[in-house]
Amino acid sequence: MKKIIFVLGLGLFSGLAMAQNSAVDEVMMKQVQKDKEKSDSDIKDEKSAAKAATWMDRAKTYQDIALQYSSLDSSAVIEAYDAYKKVIELDVNKKGAPGRLSKEATDILAGTEGNLYNAFVKQGAEHYQGQNMVKALELFQRAQEINKKDTLATLYGGIAAQQADKKDIAIDEFNKYMANGGKDPSVYYGLAQLYRADNQFDKAIATLEKGLEQSPDNKDLKSEIVNIHLASGNEDMAIKQLQELTAKDPSNVTNLVNLGILYDNINIKRAGQIRELQEKIGATGGQADKMAKQLADEKDKLNIYEGEIKRITGLLKKQPKSADLKRQLDEVTASRDEAKTNVAKYEADVKAMAEKANSPDKAAAEKELADLQAKYTATKKDILDSYQKALAAEPENYDALFNLGVIYFNEAVENKREIDNMDMQEYQKSGKVVEGKVCGLFKKAKPYFEKAVKAKPDMEEASSTLETLNNVLAQFEGKKVECIAAQ
Template sequence: MKKTIFLSVLSMFSAGVFAQSALDSQVRDAQCKSAADEIAKGEKASQDAKKGAKSSTWVKLATAYEDMAVNCGKDSMASEKAYNSYKKALEVEAGGKGAKDIETALKSQKLYSILMQQGAGYYNSKNFPNALKLFKLASETSPKDTIATLYAGIVAQLAKDNESAKLYFNKFIDEGGKDPAVFYSLSEIYKSEKDHNKAVEVLRKGITANPGDKDLKGSLVNVQLSSGNSQEAVNELKKLIETDPNNINNLLNLAILLQNDNNTKEEALVYYKKVLAIDPSNYDCNFNLGVYYFNQAVEIKKEVDKMDMKEYQKNGKAVEDKACAKFAEAKPHFDTCKATREKEGKPQEQDLMDNLTSLTSVLEQCAKRK
């Protein structure tokens, strides 16, 4: 998640609070008192049976809450109260002549700004539930605005409200938002819920919106792997390699996938060799190649173990020579791994040392046969 972008934009909405705090304290106190007085009058009027039945009463109360949010800031939920008062005004108006003006006020830049500003304040204080509540209302105020939608999704995820996060991230995407972090985060939510099909769908949308983003393409491969769809992962990796042929991670991951499939082991060798052409001392590649040749040798040796004496006398030596050649082919790769660890000043991996010990013993036996 790109938190640096999020914070930088939030600071734009927080700037108004800082500027207001620099006002002369007497002026500020006067503004706060005026807003508080208007709110008190408005709330009293709204509780009166006759006045409370007039939309104008609720509009005045909403305006007073807006002034409190803009000029004073003592009520950190004044923006929500303004929004709710406008909604009440619309309900009371019930389609009357004043409905259009109230709807305009509900969609105004002023209301949107104070909802975002106070939402940012809650975000900065890590009160994610209240921040989410205000960002949701800001999104309602300006339905086509992707910023409020983005913030609602991010804060919902931080608040561990996955349903809201999915709702607002999807809304962000539907409104044309292209931030790669959103596609990634949304796919991770679906992935955590074991909905791999949706995760893949979201990542494909992200790749379409950001065709050059390698991380999204890598995430798609990971999701396909985690869902057991290795063939799709192979296909995606091959596409990645077409556009970025020297990416060692993609080449290595593809080789590993192919090596795990008995039908494509020879193809795996092609990609391992491509990795070594770029990075001859690559530890993972050399280790896997060592294992590759060692396992081939073991399979060949099994043929000898199955032979009866007559067949062994006829073909045994040739098969054993073939197995020994494969064991010998494995050793330089394990030696490279050991040398790489020494060069990097890292302790040797136990698996590597065990393999080298076994291999050395086998090769000594091979030498005695000659």
């Protein structure tokens, strides 16, 4: 729910309440009290209650109370309404045609005469201020019966329904407000939020677009269209909208940061897809060679164990009662069996990898991988560009600083995986260079986290990440790794 709607409503209600306070006159109020007591007595009298004039006097007395003296009866407007209905019922001639009072009452209930509509709105506002949202809603809806083209009571009705957690009624009230020509952009925003909460994204977008027809330059409505596209999973449309917004207002930091986050989210997904494809085609760190080496090593172990079993068995023939030789044989036999299991597993892995390498889908997978990597690189440029533009406009923007730091930090972690997967021979060949690049990426991330912490010292995510980063860099320094500056 959009809080601006509630603030707006309370402001308008306060104005209505002030009108009442400024109009109260003690002498007149006492006279109205007497008129009320007389009317209450008259309708209990059988003869008086049969007269349309009695009910017309009652209607006007209670309408006056509703408009000026609500302290006498907080629901006086309902009594007035019912009294007007009674006038229409009683004031008919022998032919059933309405009389003068009946016609007057009919015009008042139709809103062409009198102030009954205002009385409903005013007492509804008073109930709203008293936090009786259900009663307020009832009175606002009754006001709409009198003025069906109204926007004021539909606005108030929608607000009261929201506060009373009657979402369906709030939606109906705000739609009436819009249909009757209401233009307040906060109502369009609030209604879109109600649709969004129910995952009715098409209706939410349509509502915001209607709002933009009334308020073409409203930034909140434009931004919320982007948010709803995101909530619905339509990232492409969200990016398109944000690109248009940043083109029109290149100094809007919020839009620039949001655009960077959108690009960032897309690349996070792509990174996962790239990893899956690399594993599928065996493109990560020479997996096929590693598997073949593991198989060869395990076969060597198996041969050693087989030879050792043969040797110990020979000794046991000479010393059949030796407990130590029996123990050794049991241990070596267990190791031999484990090696057999590993050989079978690695043979299956090597075979599966070979099948993947010779798969007719490999070429298609390699093309898909190349395309994804190209898109990843291009989008990374868009990410960096968006955040850098945001920082150019607002150098201490926390989100842009933190997110830039995360980009380089995550890239360093991703590169470190390559080192972790290396065997000793590979590490001796290229590990130091890769470590230098990893260190360089961590170093590049550091100033962004430092500035983010300075911008918002209370943000735990930045301070804890910076602490982790400093520990990592200390380890590199302890290992005397020469950091290679990241581009």
